[in-house]
Amino acid sequence: MPLDAKADTVVSALRNTPEFTHGLVRDLRVRWALEEIGRPYRTELFESMTPRPAAYRQWQPFGQVPAFNDGRVRLFETGAILLHLGEEDERLLPCEPQARGDAVSWLFAALNSVEPYIMQLMWADVFKSGESWSSEASPAMREMVRRRLDQLTEALRGEEWFAGDFSVADIAMVTVLRELDYTGLFADYPKIAAYKARGEVRPAFRRALADQIADLGEPIKLGEPA
Amino acid sequence: MPLDAKADTVVSALRNTPEFTHGLVRDLRVRWALEEIGRPYRTELFESMTPRPAAYRQWQPFGQVPAFNDGRVRLFETGAILLHLGEEDERLLPCEPQARGDAVSWLFAALNSVEPYIMQLMWADVFKSGESWSSEASPAMREMVRRRLDQLTEALRGEEWFAGDFSVADIAMVTVLRELDYTGLFADYPKIAAYKARGEVRPAFRRALADQIADLGEPIKLGEPA
Numbered sequence: 001m002p003l004d005a006k007a008d009t010v011v012s013a014l015r016n017t018p019e020f021t022h023g024l025v026r027d028l029r030v031r032w033a034l035e036e037i038g039r040p041y042r043t044e045l046f047e048s049m050t051p052r053p054a055a056y057r058q059w060q061p062f063g064q065v066p067a068f069n070d071g072r073v074r075l076f077e078t079g080a081i082l083l084h085l086g087e088e089d090e091r092l093l094p095c096e097p098q099a100r101g102d103a104v105s106w107l108f109a110a111l112n113s114v115e116p117y118i119m120q121l122m123w124a125d126v127f128k129s130g131e132s133w134s135s136e137a138s139p140a141m142r143e144m145v146r147r148r149l150d151q152l153t154e155a156l157r158g159e160e161w162f163a164g165d166f167s168v169a170d171i172a173m174v175t176v177l178r179e180l181d182y183t184g185l186f187a188d189y190p191k192i193a194a195y196k197a198r199g200e201v202r203p204a205f206r207r208a209l210a211d212q213i214a215d216l217g218e219p220i221k222l223g224e225p226a
Numbered sequence: 227m228p229l230d231a232k233a234d235t236v237v238s239a240l241r242n243t244p245e246f247t248h249g250l251v252r253d254l255r256v257r258w259a260l261e262e263i264g265r266p267y268r269t270e271l272f273e274s275m276t277p278r279p280a281a282y283r284q285w286q287p288f289g290q291v292p293a294f295n296d297g298r299v300r301l302f303e304t305g306a307i308l309l310h311l312g313e314e315d316e317r318l319l320p321c322e323p324q325a326r327g328d329a330v331s332w333l334f335a336a337l338n339s340v341e342p343y344i345m346q347l348m349w350a351d352v353f354k355s356g357e358s359w360s361s362e363a364s365p366a367m368r369e370m371v372r373r374r375l376d377q378l379t380e381a382l383r384g385e386e387w388f389a390g391d392f393s394v395a396d397i398a399m400v401t402v403l404r405e406l407d408y409t410g411l412f413a414d415y416p417k418i419a420a421y422k423a424r425g426e427v428r429p430a431f432r433r434a435l436a437d438q439i440a441d442l443g444e445p446i447k448l449g450e451p452a
Contacts, residue, residue: 024426025424034314049381054400054404057377057380057381059256061335061378061380061381062335062339062374062378063377064339064378072323073323073324073327074324074327075327075330075331075379076331076335077331077334077335077339078336078338079305079334079337079338080327080330080331080333080334083309083330084327084330086330097298097299098299101299101300101306101310104306104309104310105303106300106301107306108303108304108305108306108337109287109302109303111289111305111337111338112304112305112341112342114336115338115342116341116342116345116346119342120342120346128366130363131366132362132365133360133362133363134359134363136357136358136359137350137359137360138353138364140357146250148288151283151287151288152287152290154287155283155287156285160422164312169333179387196383
């Protein structure tokens, strides 16, 4: 079990977030990667609704989670952490140049070409749902997400994963797609739903999710994300 | 001059985009990196308002620019291309592990923690400016951008660049910040404005910008971005 209070590798995570965010907070991505390679880690937990200490912003300049420290290198941003773990273990990122290039391209695609549209939609639908403009803006935002889901369906072509074997690109993409669970959109995108499910049934994912939820503790009432 | 019709390295770019996008289309990031290291490249140009050919989506699954091929590896996503170029030249990405980790963290930060909020604001202000909801949504979107600009100001602390020496992280961050030029927000963020200007006065940036604008040709009337 990679969660180990004596591990050298530290991942920052949250305690007491709104229930809605359970299974979505981004430390899940790093926990999942660590579980895939059986690498022990411990968490440093911060209260979600309390501003992060100033010292933490030297590690994570936006005060978000996760940040990462393995005793050799300190990192922030899930993409950078996933890339680093992939560079240390071929089960997460292949070495052959084109295979690696495909996986790194899809890693960035998940975070820069897919997630922004999904976060925008979730922001309007969930975090700004009480605003006068949000229900009017939502359909246009949803159309942009649909366009991406169409393109992802085409790109996946009957393959299991986006870049050959399972890789950090899939850890990023599956966790990004999970941010759409509340929308019901997957009913129209069966191939993407099946892809996401392939990720979610992996034992490493399930262990990471269970550990995140245990660390989060009692859910608090919905508010702005930390 | 890196632009060279006989170069092995190919970067996809656009022709005939709306004038508003000149100097913002993302191939600029890759051109800039190539200029910094004096590496020759040629462009493959696509008409902005015509759907990209199906064959192009095998190279760039979202039909966007830039895509990259240096004869050894084919890539898409500016982040992946910048990382690849950085791995081949220490002027773009240091080798020492922590210095590299800092630069890679900031590269992902520019693309996943800063750009999404800026693109969301620009989308509402510019591309959806005629919609009933966009002027109401814009202030909330602007507040999220301001929060990031505050955090970037704190993180930069009087340094010249975000991760030690100039790196691909700054190529990403400066070009992301340029997407805010229309807002007037930089008047409130003098340190970030000065940072952006330090990037924009680099000879490599200026050559890349001039070559992008020359390739774009005659601007067309404003519409949806390609």
